[in-house]
Amino acid sequence: MRRLILLAFLVAALGMTSSALAQSGPYQYFPLSPCRVVDTRGANGTNGGPALTNAIRSFTVRGFCGVPTSAKAVSLNVTVTGASASSWLTVWPSNVAKPFVSMLNFEPADAALANGVIVGLGTASQDLSVANAVGGVHCIIDVTGYFQ
Amino acid sequence: MESRIEGRGFRGLSRPLAPGTRISLERIPVGDTVATLELERFEVWAPDAEIVVEYGDGRREKVGPPPVQYFRGTVGDDPDSMVFVAVRTDGAVEGMVISNDRRYRMNSRNDEAKDVFVEEVGLADDPDAEPGFTCDLDKTRLETPRGVPTVRSDAAGGVTANGTLSATGTWTLNLAIETDFELYTDLGNSVANVNTFIGNLVGAASVIYQRDLRTDLVIAFSRVQTAVGDPFTVNPGSAGTWNGVGTTFGTSHALAELGDIWANAGTRPFSGPRSSVVLVSGKNQTAGVAWIGRSCQGDFTCSGGNCGDALYNGHTGGAYAYVGLGNQTSTTVPNPNNTNNGVLYGLPSNYWALLGFAHELGHNVDGPHTHCVSLTPEQKTQYGVTRNYIDECVTGCFAGPTSVPPEKGTIMSYCHLLGSSQSRFLFGRTLETSELMVNRIRNYINSRTPASPAISVPSSLDVNTSSNATISAPVGGITYNWSIVNGTINGATTGSSINFTATANPVTLRVRGTNASGCAASESVNVTVNTCGPPVITSITPSATLTLGSGVNLEATASGAGPITYQWYVGTPGNTSTPAAVGNPISASPVSTTTYWVRATGSCGSVDSSAVTLSVVTPPATGTSLYIVTPCRIIDTRDPDGPAGGPALANLAMRNVQIAGVCGIPNAATAVVANVTAIFPSAVGFLSFYPAGVPWPGNSTLNYRAGKTRGNNAILVLSGDGRVTAFNSGATQHFIIDVTGYYQ
Numbered sequence: 001m002r003r004l005i006l007l008a009f010l011v012a013a014l015g016m017t018s019s020a021l022a023q024s025g026p027y028q029y030f031p032l033s034p035c036r037v038v039d040t041r042g043a044n045g046t047n048g049g050p051a052l053t054n055a056i057r058s059f060t061v062r063g064f065c066g067v068p069t070s071a072k073a074v075s076l077n078v079t080v081t082g083a084s085a086s087s088w089l090t091v092w093p094s095n096v097a098k099p100f101v102s103m104l105n106f107e108p109a110d111a112a113l114a115n116g117v118i119v120g121l122g123t124a125s126q127d128l129s130v131a132n133a134v135g136g137v138h139c140i141i142d143v144t145g146y147f148q
Numbered sequence: 149m150e151s152r153i154e155g156r157g158f159r160g161l162s163r164p165l166a167p168g169t170r171i172s173l174e175r176i177p178v179g180d181t182v183a184t185l186e187l188e189r190f191e192v193w194a195p196d197a198e199i200v201v202e203y204g205d206g207r208r209e210k211v212g213p214p215p216v217q218y219f220r221g222t223v224g225d226d227p228d229s230m231v232f233v234a235v236r237t238d239g240a241v242e243g244m245v246i247s248n249d250r251r252y253r254m255n256s257r258n259d260e261a262k263d264v265f266v267e268e269v270g271l272a273d274d275p276d277a278e279p280g281f282t283c284d285l286d287k288t289r290l291e292t293p294r295g296v297p298t299v300r301s302d303a304a305g306g307v308t309a310n311g312t313l314s315a316t317g318t319w320t321l322n323l324a325i326e327t328d329f330e331l332y333t334d335l336g337n338s339v340a341n342v343n344t345f346i347g348n349l350v351g352a353a354s355v356i357y358q359r360d361l362r363t364d365l366v367i368a369f370s371r372v373q374t375a376v377g378d379p380f381t382v383n384p385g386s387a388g389t390w391n392g393v394g395t396t397f398g399t400s401h402a403l404a405e406l407g408d409i410w411a412n413a414g415t416r417p418f419s420g421p422r423s424s425v426v427l428v429s430g431k432n433q434t435a436g437v438a439w440i441g442r443s444c445q446g447d448f449t450c451s452g453g454n455c456g457d458a459l460y461n462g463h464t465g466g467a468y469a470y471v472g473l474g475n476q477t478s479t480t481v482p483n484p485n486n487t488n489n490g491v492l493y494g495l496p497s498n499y500w501a502l503l504g505f506a507h508e509l510g511h512n513v514d515g516p517h518t519h520c521v522s523l524t525p526e527q528k529t530q531y532g533v534t535r536n537y538i539d540e541c542v543t544g545c546f547a548g549p550t551s552v553p554p555e556k557g558t559i560m561s562y563c564h565l566l567g568s569s570q571s572r573f574l575f576g577r578t579l580e581t582s583e584l585m586v587n588r589i590r591n592y593i594n595s596r597t598p599a600s601p602a603i604s605v606p607s608s609l610d611v612n613t614s615s616n617a618t619i620s621a622p623v624g625g626i627t628y629n630w631s632i633v634n635g636t637i638n639g640a641t642t643g644s645s646i647n648f649t650a651t652a653n654p655v656t657l658r659v660r661g662t663n664a665s666g667c668a669a670s671e672s673v674n675v676t677v678n679t680c681g682p683p684v685i686t687s688i689t690p691s692a693t694l695t696l697g698s699g700v701n702l703e704a705t706a707s708g709a710g711p712i713t714y715q716w717y718v719g720t721p722g723n724t725s726t727p728a729a730v731g732n733p734i735s736a737s738p739v740s741t742t743t744y745w746v747r748a749t750g751s752c753g754s755v756d757s758s759a760v761t762l763s764v765v766t767p768p769a770t771g772t773s774l775y776i777v778t779p780c781r782i783i784d785t786r787d788p789d790g791p792a793g794g795p796a797l798a799n800l801a802m803r804n805v806q807i808a809g810v811c812g813i814p815n816a817a818t819a820v821v822a823n824v825t826a827i828f829p830s831a832v833g834f835l836s837f838y839p840a841g842v843p844w845p846g847n848s849t850l851n852y853r854a855g856k857t858r859g860n861n862a863i864l865v866l867s868g869d870g871r872v873t874a875f876n877s878g879a880t881q882h883f884i885i886d887v888t889g890y891y892q
Contacts, residue, residue, distance in 0.1 A: 029774065033845055034837075034838045034845050034849075034865065043690055063695050063700070065693045065694075066693070067695055068767050077860075111853055118863075145863055
């Protein structure tokens with residue numbers, strides 16, 4: 001009897017964290033000539049430095065590189081370099097809470113490592129959020145098209 | 149006694165030093181002691197001095213000042229001592245040291261070693277001495293009543309009852325120096341010798357005047373007569389004709405002739421401001437004469453005996469002085485080239501010339517004979533003396549030598565007539581001489597010089613900013629002359645303000661204001677300079693590619709001496725023809741690709757940023773949909789060479805790969821969903837895929853690392869003809885493209 005009560009409590013907790021996933025679409029793809037929209041190795045700024053930490057950075061993608069303000073998602077090539085620890089990167093639309101996902105896992109021995117991703121954009125002016133899990137790392141984002 | 153500084157000379161001082169530079173000469177043997185001479189480089193010749201040579205046939209040539217640096221100072225910190233050192237560019241030295249009432253001369257041997265000899269000399273013991281030096285003052289008394297000079301009230305110069313000055317300024321007398329053919333002959337028929345002699349003479353006298361009267365003597369004009377028949381015809385002691393009557397010339401005739409030459413615009417050799425004109429003559433008599441209290445005032449014409457003697461009737465008086473160096477032969481006159489056992493004996497080893505020059509010029513600035521200044525009963529009580537005159541070396545004014553006062557005579561006395569060292573080279577050191585002599589002369593000079601120009605400068609200046617210093621209250625009719633230590637003056641040095649750049653701390657600025665009559669006041673100030681530079685731009689919005697219709701804020705931040713202001717421009721950095729909006733940040737929404745830059749300006753200059761390029765792209769008009777194909781290999785460079793095979797892609801090489809028409813990808817496809825792989829790399833690098841036919845856009849698609857085969861998911865955008873370009877940066881690399889779908 002005591003065991004059953006404890007189990008019910010755990011189920012309730014899991015149910016809370018797995019809710020509120022949104023869907024949207026369908027979208028059309030608009031190709032763009034590859035264009036670098038973020039490089040944290042550059043001077044400090046909205047789409048520049050400093051390097052990522054585990055704090056959330058939000059970048060502005062719409063308005064740059066041919067991505068219009070009406071874009072709902074972008075296809076990206078995300079590259080990391082100079083990682084200080086084995087870690088992973090999370091990339092998500094900036095209008096929602098940080099999800100527990102990874103899009104790129106890396107270690108300091110990787111001079112640089114990249115992966116492609118299609119990710120939605122938020123509605124704020126800074127529409128794409130990125131966070132590193134452990135340590136610091138530089139992040140470079142090339143955009144290759146958008147969806148709307 | 150004599151001391152020698154072996155083999156050292158003063159070559160170290162022959163390199164140029166800025167006026168005001170202070171130096172110490174250590175271990176100099178002076179008499180029984182070994183002393184340190186504390187010296188300061190100072191100017192004798194005005195920066196724009198007019199130095200001319202007359203050849204007697206109408207030819208006149210301008211020459212530069214002698215190549216000599218002048219130093220003045222003290223023995224240790226003894227304020228009663230005086231040191232003058234003239235150093236030629238070859239290291240040769242002529243100098244004087246006066247300490248504890250003993251006089252020494254410093255001279256170099258005229259050979260390569262340039263050993264410097266320091267030798268005590270007395271006037272009577274001086275081989276150059278001519279003990280008959282007299283002064284014809286009483287005959288030329290004009291304005292000053294005989295008797296006790298009154299201590300004048302404190303004027304603007306701040307003279308106090310004890311003869312010390314509260315003001316910080318110094319005065320300057322701009323002298324015009326005349327010489328005659330006889331002096332030229334005595335000095336070895338050498339223009340250089342005459343100018344060296346004159347510079348040393350005035351420089352040594354300036355040390356006395358600076359110490360006692362805080363007055364600098366500066367040569368504004370001098371000329372050398374190299375031919376018989378110069379303008380100075382009167383030879384004192386010789387028979388001649390004066391005002392049509394035969395007579396025996398005295399120095400007074402020579403003085404009147406000097407005034408006549410300068411009063412006549414046709415024969416006046418120099419039109420610039422002058423305090424006094426002094427003729428240094430090599431003619432027969434060892435004597436001098438001067439008008440009392442006439443410096444910085446205009447000429448006058450004597451008539452009816454009002455100038456003290458009928459010989460002046462119809463002739464000109466004023467700020468003139470005559471110094472006859474006497475019937476000295478070429479072996480006794482102070483000749484810089486004369487040697488005695490190889491030792492150079494130039495001025496000021498000849499103290500008689502210095503005594504006569506300083507004495508006669510002292511008359512011009514209102515100095516009376518101290519043996520003519522009687523003391524009132526009240527003054528005797530005040531000073532605690534029993535003498536009737538300041539100096540009693542002669543009875544009354546001109547009755548002849550009697551006894552020497554305990555303090556010895558001033559430079560304005562005749563006490564030297566009683567023998568060696570009975571005159572001191574000073575205007576006043578005792579209470580009564582300070583009050584009755586120094587105050588009197590200082591007041592006279594002060595009353596005839598412009599108000600001491602006060603320099604108004606900030607207490608600190610930025611070194612890279614060309615900084616202005618201005619005179620706060622310029623007075624009309626004054627000309628300015630600026631000099632600087634530890635810096636350079638940019639442009640004119642003669643305005644009421646200057647522009648300068650500092651080179652070291654502290655910067656010393658000096659300014660001399662000269663009025664129309666040639667009298668000048670000087671002021672100097674030390675300025676501490678903060679070293680700083682233009683701002684450094686620490687961050688700036690990077691170049692970016694904008695979507696048409698979008699905007700971005702351009703912002704820069706800079707560090708450095710502030711406040712810092714920012715101005716953005718459109719165009720090439722440095723080209724300010726197209727300013728952008730004022731402010732920082734600014735909003736930029738270019739409709740076509742545009743280059744921007746910013747200028748950050750602080751208090752120490754400005755810096756221009758590099759270019760920030762905002763590229764503008766127009767998004768595609770229509771979208772595309774995703775189509776799925778069976779996974780299919782487009783290319784594997786490990787295969788035999790061909791469109792779908794090798795070779796491997798070399799470092800920095802590009803290769804176009806045909807995508808459309810392969811693996812079921814239609815020609816209308818705009819992009820493919822692909823997996824790109826780098827096979828067993830040998831080094832670190834990256835692969836970039838982009839539409840064929842355009843320059844590399846600076847992107848990367850796959851980063852590789854030695855020994856690690858890696859794939860990456862990517863959407864590859866195709867060119868209009870269905871191709872991508874592969875670009876490799878790293879090492880020669882095999883790669884694979886697999887597709888799983890396309891967009892159309």
